[in-house]
Structures are given as C-alpha cells and as structure tokens.
Amino acid sequence: MAGIKIKYTKTERARQKKILKVSERMLPLFEAMEKSLMATINTIAERIEQIREEIEKNRLAAEPWTAVMSDSWINIGEFISVNKIITKTVDVAGVRVQQYVNVDFNVMPIHEDTPLWVDDAIELMQEQLQLLAEIDCLKEQINLLEEELLDVRARVKLFENRRIPNAKLAIRKIGQKLQDDERLTIATAKVVKTSKQKEGKL
Amino acid sequence: MVYLMTSLPSLSFDQVPPITIDEFNDEAKSQLSARHFRLLESVDIQQLNTEVGKKSIASFLQTIKEDLAEVRKAKVQNRQAQPVRLPKSALVGNPLEREIKILQWQWQELLDMEAGKTFTLTEVLVYKLKLQIVSRLHSFNQKEGAKVLASMVNPAKNKEDN
16 A cells, blocks of 8 residues: 555545455455366376376386387387377366377387287387376476466455455545545534624624 | 307207307308308298298298287287197287297297208208297396386486486
8 A cells, every 4th residue: 555645535435445345256256266276286186196006007017028128129119109199178277278188109010020019018008108198288287277376376365465455445544534524624614603603792 | 061050059948149140140151052041041030031942941930920910810809819830828928928938839849840950951040040039038128128118108207317
C-alpha cells in the first residue's frame, strides 16, 4: 500500500470494494487450481515410479540371459532403433501437454542365419524403449505442470498478500476519511448555526 | 592336410579358443592348395552359406537354416516348432540357454561328421566350423552383454554414467 495514492472518494471506495469482492471470489479458485496441479504432479510422479519398477523388473528378468547380447556374431544395434515417439496433445489440469501414445521403431528384417536370441532381444528392447519413452513424456508433463503451478502460486500470493489486504485497507481508510469529513461538515454547520442564533439575540 | 591338422591345437566345447579364426585362416592358407582354401573360405556357420562344395556340410548348414526358420514360423503361428534335426530340448530355456544348446547340438553334429575322416579336407572344414562355435561361445559374457543392453535401452543414461 506504501507509495500508492488513495483517492478519498465514494467512487474509489466502490471501486476498491469491487476489487475485494472479485479477489475474494478468485482466491479459492486459484487455491483449488494449485491443489489440483499438485495432485496431478504427484500422480504423474507415481506413474513414473511404477514404470521405473517395470523397467527394472524386465531388466532383472533378462539378466540370466544378457550374456548372449555380447555375441560376437551380432550387433544388436543394427536390428532396432527408434524412429519416432508418437504423442497426442491432451489437457491435464488445465495445461496442454503431450501424452505418450507409442513408439515407432525401425526394425531390420531378420534373416534365416540370424540367431534366435535376436528375436527375444528385440522384444525386450522394444518393451524397455517404450517404457522409457513414456517416462520422458511424463517428465515433460511434470515440467509444464510445475511451470503452471509456480504461476498459480504467484497469483495466490498476490491475492492473499497484496490485493485483498490492500483493498481492505483502502476501504477502511476511505471510510474513515469520509466519516471525518462528514463530522467536520456537521460540526461546522452547528457552529455557523449557533453563531447565527447568537447574532439574532443580540 | 596331415601337416595342417597336426599343427592345429585341439578344440573342445566350453574351452577358450586356442587360436583365432584369422590365425587359423593364415595357417590354412599356407598349407592348403588354392582350390581347397577357396572351399574353406566359403564354409561359414555364421553366414550359413549353403553354396559349399562339400555336400555333407552344405546339407548340415541348410538344415540349421531351415530349422531356425521353422522355429520362427512356429512362434508367429503360436504352435510348437517341428524342426527337422534340431532337438526340441534345445528350444527350452532362456535365450542364452537355448543358444548354448543349439551350439552344443551343432558341435555334436560336427563331431559325427568328422568321425572316420581323419586328415581329410572334411576334417579341416569341420575344424573351422568348430572354431567358429567355440569363438562365439566364448564371446557370451554377462558384463559385456549387460553393457550392450544398457547402451541400447538407455544411451543417454549410459553416457552420464561414463
């Protein structure tokens, strides 16, 4: 409020009352938005954790046979690579984000002379790469939601610490000033009336 | 042929290859005639090249090819594979166990093929195939395999770890 000049008028008091009314109506909305964003971020973080556990489960399941992947006859990297991660735009807690759909792989055709383990390795890698791609999308969603959360928190603070207290203070000060003015006017009128009455008696 | 075979170290399944394929090729090149060496070069269990001048070996490599194709076809059709010579027991277990069992079966087939063919071209050709098998088997390594998997599924993380 410091440094802000208040116009001590009834119009200004009406304006400040309007600001207060709007701010008090908006604050719960922003608070609800903040809670919703926090809950959504937590849900996404939990999903990331679930996917990580799934990746680890797959890795442990494959551990007994990963030795075959160092096969001197095969470079498994030549058989599979990610072409594109396919996503779609969705609205999450009021924020537009990219949701994971699937991964488009480049899989080289398997020839007759290719060892059988290559088929299993390709399946495993596809599974792991899909899960990792989903994690990347979810992390990106969290980044966007956290940006929005910061913005919403700033608004909540603005309403809680600035707009509402300032409007209340302005309304109170204008009220006091107007009341003082009214008293002064009445007092002046009374003094004038009394002096006129005295003049008349004389 | 006799000199070549006596100069080569003996091979056994599960052992560290006593010589490399390149060393074997160098030795064979110096000992064999150009025609025999060309034949030796064409024999390859990795490529499963069936255009080989030795009928028994060509037939063996062709069988491997057909049996692998049958296993893949059966998987797609969701039925039990019916390989011609590959034992069904070799298709049980995890991918590493299966691959080792297939190599063991190939090794056994090669032993049968060279029986009674001492100091012949067949023995030299079989030696190369057996050397390819032990070299491949020796390349299976848990730590290296895990590295390959990690580099494939999480190259960024792998780079960070390094």
